[in-house]
Amino acid sequence: MYGWMGRILRINLTDEKIKWETLPEDLARNYIGGNGLGARILWDELKPGIDPLSPENILVFATGPLNGTLWPTSGRLHVMAKGPLSNAWGEGNSGGHFAPYLKFAGYDAIIFEGAAKKPVYLYIDDGIVELRDAKHLWGKDVWETHEILKKEIREDIRTAAIGQAGENLVRMAAIMIDKYAAVARSGLGAVMGSKKLKAIAVYGTKQINLYNKYRFYEFTYQAQRRLSSHQFSKEVKQYGTEILVDLMNEIARYPTRNFQSGYFEQYEKLSAHLLKEKYRVRDESCYACPLHCKKYNAVKEGKYKGDGGLGLEYETLNAYGGRVGNSDPEAVIYANALSNKYGLDTDDVGGVIGFMMEIYEKGIIDKEFTGGLELKWGDSDLLIKLINMITFREGIGDLMAEGTHRAALKIGGEALYYDMTVKGVDIPAQDGRAQKSMGLSHVTSNRGADHLTSGEFLSEVGWPDAIVERFEKRAKEIYGRSILPEGADRLSPKFKPLMVYDSEHLAALADSMVVCKFSTHWPPVFFFEDLAKAVTYATGYKYSEADMRVIGERIFLLERAFNIREGLSSKDDRLPERFLKEPAQTPPNKGHVVELDEMLSEYYRLRGYNSEGIPSYDRLVKVGLEDVAKYLYDM
Amino acid sequence: MRVTKIYGTDPKCVGCQICMITCSEVNFGEVDLTKSRVRISHKENPMDGFHITVCTNCGICALYCPTDAISIVNKNVHIDESLCNKCGVCIEVCPIDAIWWSPGLNAPNKCVACKACVDTCPTGALNAVEVDLKIDLGKRVTLRGV
Ligand code: SF4
């Protein structure tokens, strides 16, 4: 096989059996890799209705045919299982260097089944695959684990590990790649913890065979340059996602105090310019990426003094910033490093803390409930205390470790109104009232509230050139008119269903290759055609632009079918009431709510969902999922 | 004698490994980072980022090679595989540890100054200049019999 390594590792943790399997050619060809591979494996093998934290759950680490080559941003890894937050499709994606090394070791994917009796870690070095005792690692944080494995094995080993959060089955736990990159959302760290799998350490030296090396590299060198010199790449290189704090506050799209507002009065204290000036140490890139969006921060003095580590992202600058009313950047840097060590998804943790602060403010819970804690907005010491309590499940931390949605259900009553989740997953730092396509995306995403399943960022910026390039043809086909001007207006619900629908296919494709959305979605550089070319030269299978769209849709619908099989339906495609009833307060969005029903019905129509949210039989057959259609329609 | 000096500027390096991928691809026709002639490693303190190891063509190795396998060819300090007896002396004497054994090769792996890494490095952390060779190849040191 070209592009792919052609091998899958299957590890049964219960009886410690390791199996080397061949990657079936039709699977690779039709689903490419990453989320496609994982979706198919989970659909075929996972028993419906199981508890995500039971040994019956299956955890898949998957790469794609471009990983490990020079293709820009090809360092990413996709991880999937049934998610402990949503009880449905769970997935997370991370940068770093792990995926290329997994391929250098000779594997496209690893499937974990069962659960170990005592803590273990998986060691892979080319042909050597061993489950090793992890007694000395259990209880250690991610950074310590990484350092110990490096010393034990070799300097350039790559690791995927959980911290104490995953061990303690915190439903918001992430899997950390090396030290700073998180496989976040969905709570997959808890799945790894439930399997008593502390870490994976991988090293490899095999080469990846490419079908048409000459064309591939010619195209890839070009692609590197195109991405690197794109007009919007400069900002990414300079500030990474930190810059969004400034940009999102300008358009009042920055969730503040659990989405009470989209504008944080003190945002300037968290501004990217200030962070760069005061705390920036250096930049870093993932494998083969020219954008070096990851920024290393450190606090030089004061009570939060210390190594802040890499990758303070916009999401965290909101989750531990505006969302909880905190404007102390040093506390955010500290809390981010702490979360990386514990292996936590900052989005969900900030979400649940914001939720608790709000219901405390509203008098729904009191000091007796919190064990004496006064949950005040913006208390940075409290923020750090709560992160610790959640990780170790102490006091109210135990309830909070179950995630916002479960906590809200348990408290019940009025608290439910403040539960800012979709399908049990916290809404990220993207207020749908300030950008209608985001409001829709949170609902249509298969892994629960999410901005990256569609990655529809073009209307946010309102950049007509790219919008025309991406959607004009489809708009003319479907609606017989131009996508402009409404397509470029983030506050207009018009055309957003189409833009979300189409972007979801591109995103599914990016996650199957597995490349970064900082290349396909923002900056918008590589679309279906570029990916088709790259994967054609790499694998030798001829893909056209149209094939790519079908594959994107196939993967997306298979994930949706997985959710339907788990009992989800249109009733779960709902936003919190706050987004629908409580208008945004700040100009330029003043008065705006999410016109969800209007957008969702059009989206259902485009997707071919029936009123219960189930993909139509014909559509499933059309994208090559006949067996899935038969299952869903009991045939 | 003129040689091409390739040098890295550590603080600019972001660790993307594009140079290593390109080097192995251009010189060996495959992505195999163990064959790359430029190496990116973490510094001890993660805050300090990366260290770039790449041959600067200083020529010191040529002074010590016992079989005179190393000479200047095309402005580059070149190891002639047919003369190399794989003793590893060059690896020992290189002051910046820029020569190493890579699996599957017939001689120590050393930069050939093709400048592919310089062209692809996205941050300008790798550069090339032409300089005069500072050492006198007439003063070769022989270690034979030592
Ligand atoms: S390999 Fe080392 S000793 Fe030889 S020329 Fe290069 S830098 Fe100098």
Ligand code: SF4
């Ligand atoms: S290409 Fe440049 S920035 Fe990237 S690792 Fe090499 S020297 Fe560093």
